[in-house]
Amino acid sequence: MSWTEMALNGRILVVDDAMENIQILHAALQDEQEVLFALDGARALDLARTQHPDLILVDAMMPGMDGYAVCAALRAAPETRDIPVIFVTALKTPEDETRALDAGAADFITKPVNAAVVRARVRTQLTVKRQADTLRALTLTDPLTGVANRRAFDERLEAEWRRCARAGLPVALILADVDHFKAYNDHYGHQAGDACLVQVAAALRRGAGRTHDLVTRYGGEEFAILLPQLDAPGAEGVTHRLQAELAQLGLPHAASPTAPHITMSLGLSSLVPRDAQGANVLVASADTLLYQAKAGGRNQYRMGGAGALANAGGQVS
Numbered sequence: 001m002s003w004t005e006m007a008l009n010g011r012i013l014v015v016d017d018a019m020e021n022i023q024i025l026h027a028a029l030q031d032e033q034e035v036l037f038a039l040d041g042a043r044a045l046d047l048a049r050t051q052h053p054d055l056i057l058v059d060a061m062m063p064g065m066d067g068y069a070v071c072a073a074l075r076a077a078p079e080t081r082d083i084p085v086i087f088v089t090a091l092k093t094p095e096d097e098t099r100a101l102d103a104g105a106a107d108f109i110t111k112p113v114n115a116a117v118v119r120a121r122v123r124t125q126l127t128v129k130r131q132a133d134t135l136r137a138l139t140l141t142d143p144l145t146g147v148a149n150r151r152a153f154d155e156r157l158e159a160e161w162r163r164c165a166r167a168g169l170p171v172a173l174i175l176a177d178v179d180h181f182k183a184y185n186d187h188y189g190h191q192a193g194d195a196c197l198v199q200v201a202a203a204l205r206r207g208a209g210r211t212h213d214l215v216t217r218y219g220g221e222e223f224a225i226l227l228p229q230l231d232a233p234g235a236e237g238v239t240h241r242l243q244a245e246l247a248q249l250g251l252p253h254a255a256s257p258t259a260p261h262i263t264m265s266l267g268l269s270s271l272v273p274r275d276a277q278g279a280n281v282l283v284a285s286a287d288t289l290l291y292q293a294k295a296g297g298r299n300q301y302r303m304g305g306a307g308a309l310a311n312a313g314g315q316v317s
Contacts (some may be wrong), residue, residue: 010033010122012056012122013053015057025057030218041065041073046144058088061089071100075103088118096108106125107121109121137197142216147204148216157279160271161282170231172269175267175289179294180256180258187254192274200246225242234270246263263299266290267284268301271304
């Protein structure tokens, strides 16, 4: 992505209690950016959580929740703390600007605004944000397989757990372990083992399907597939797709006592988060079910709740 591309086509949230001010900023930005707006702080926080803007322009002085309170609330929430904020305000003193920067603002623009200045400041912040996002993505990616790493999983799990708890929606998790992978490495060598994991990760990514599902290399030959807003029957359907994608690979495994090709054992759990529970309860449940699948002969899955057992072909027994 070029510098110019980084600075354009962002999603900008404008927060001001005066519609005329919103219209001025919209006119200045609409040719380069997507512009959302909110007339109060509470609505701004709701849009920040649900619409994931790249940048927020907020007025300092608003009735009820002012810009400083909005900025503090954004910084306090993990899902919004990395969104840069520009104060756009009639306040002009160095003390006002210092207070905004101390509150976590990335920039400070005084009213009446100059359209060219607003566009330039927005481009700068979008470029910085996207550079930071790119670097952060590198720290959250497993270098071998290209899927998310354990750190990315832990962060995303906590965020989805909180979000689904607020909405009363389920979160599903599949823990999947390549069967007899040590024997695979011993038989074919570690380079072949690495190549196998790359292909398995790609198959899991194809099977997960939805853009907001997260495939993670959880550790060694174990993978985690996080499925927000999916109940147990829906997650079971994903499990069948994962098994089908893996079977289609047909990777030989001559050293496996289970099958002549690569197989996986899987544990599937789906829960609606409760206030008294932490996200670790979902991981513990899926891990227990994975252990049961392995103890039951591998190349199968166990599902939470009913404790269903299925073979690699996906038929519940």
